[in-house]
Amino acid sequence: TFKRPEQLLATLASLKAQETGRRFAIIVIENEAEARAGARAALPLFEGGDIPGMVIVAHERGNCSAYNAGWQTAILHFPDFSHLLVIDDDEIADPQWLERMC
Structure with a gap:
């Protein structure tokens, strides 16, 4: 996220509303x-x-730096994950987004 807290909250709400049996x-x-x-x-x-x-906070600016920080964190904290998806803070996931992407 970058200077869009309201949009981030909307994105997070859309992720919380996913219709899935998957743990994520x-x-x-x-x-x-x-x-x-x-x-x-x-x-x-x-x-x-x-x-x-x-x-987490990515101290180096830019989308690529932020993505890399997130992927590194995922690898360290969730070593057994099978899918890694990215959504930006100005996007809303429909309820089936996670299922369709996986």
Whole structure:
């Protein structure tokens, strides 16, 4: 996420509403290391157990740096995962998105 906390919350809500029997975790990658508006908006959802996963900060700017930080985190924290999907903070996943992508 980068300076779009409201859109990030909408994206997270769409992921929470997935119609699936699959276990999945979400890694939010904050790519604005100074203000961290997206991380501040999303963190309560993770801390409260509303959404499984974590929020990290990618200190190097740019989409590729953020994606790489997220993939590295996934490999370290979820070594047995079988699928890795990416959705940006300005996108909304329909309820079958996860199933169709997997």
